[in-house]
Amino acid sequence: MNPFDKIKAARSSFPEVDLTRGRSIAYSRSTTCRIMELIDGNGQGNVHGGTIMRMVDEAAGVVAMKHSQRPCVTARVDRFDFLAPAYIGNMVSVNCALNYVGRTSMEVGVEVIAEDLITGELRHIASSSIIYVALNEQGKPTPVPPLAPADQEEAERIEQASIRRQHMQKLDEELAQWRAQNLAKKIP
Numbered sequence: 001m002n003p004f005d006k007i008k009a010a011r012s013s014f015p016e017v018d019l020t021r022g023r024s025i026a027y028s029r030s031t032t033c034r035i036m037e038l039i040d041g042n043g044q045g046n047v048h049g050g051t052i053m054r055m056v057d058e059a060a061g062v063v064a065m066k067h068s069q070r071p072c073v074t075a076r077v078d079r080f081d082f083l084a085p086a087y088i089g090n091m092v093s094v095n096c097a098l099n100y101v102g103r104t105s106m107e108v109g110v111e112v113i114a115e116d117l118i119t120g121e122l123r124h125i126a127s128s129s130i131i132y133v134a135l136n137e138q139g140k141p142t143p144v145p146p147l148a149p150a151d152q153e154e155a156e157r158i159e160q161a162s163i164r165r166q167h168m169q170k171l172d173e174e175l176a177q178w179r180a181q182n183l184a185k186k187i188p
């Protein structure tokens with residue numbers, strides 16, 4: 001079987017997921033690490049931002065897939081803050097955990113750490129927050145299990161993400177409304 005048929009066959013039917021049972025943040029939390037090599041560099045001799053972005057998207061996608069037990073697509077990179085450079089030879093660790101779960105979407109919070117394994121120096125080099133959507137066998141958005149906070153701290157993390165999400169949706173709506181009102185006027 002060629003690889004494309006193999007992928008298609010594997011995506012033709014998924015196991016049932018109990019949507020009434022919440023899953024914890026710990027259940028899907030993950031860390032991915034890799035040593036930065038020459039191929040990861042940019043013109044300044046540091047690590048290319050795109051290398052970090054790809055690692056982040058892959059690592060955070062794993063969290064969404066583990067929580068939902070479904071293939072997931074990246075719907076939005078809500079934030080991506082580069083705080084400091086990473087260097088060739090550093091070990092870059094991408095720590096990811098769910099911030100929030102909607103009906104079919106999941107927001108993953110990401111912290112990226114660069115470590116000099118010789119000196120032991122640790123640097124927080126980037127933060128991000130990415131929204132994924134779980135898909136069913138037809139490639140359409142599908143419901144995911146709720147997120148069950150383990151303690152007060154996790155409940156507050158979820159609540160804050162929920163507020164950010166509401167603001168983001170409101171801003172999207174306001175901008176769409178503005179475009180509909182203002183850009184329509186320019187059409188003769």
Ligand SMILES: CC(C)(COP(=O)(O)OP(=O)(O)OC[C@H]1O[C@@H](n2cnc3c(N)ncnc32)[C@H](O)[C@@H]1OP(=O)(O)O)[C@@H](O)C(=O)NCCC(=O)NCCS
Nearest residue numbers: 072073074075076101102103104105106131132133140141
């Ligand atoms: C993401 C995608 C599946 C959403 O499809 P859609 O028909 O707009 O889905 P819906 O309107 O039903 O929205 C589904 C969920 O996604 C959320 N969503 C969709 N687009 C979003 C965006 N740009 N930002 C944030 N959330 C988004 C909705 O709020 C909704 O969340 P909820 O179910 O938790 O309330 C579709 O836009 C898509 O396939 N995009 C391309 C994805 C891709 O190729 N990514 C890169 C490679 S992985």
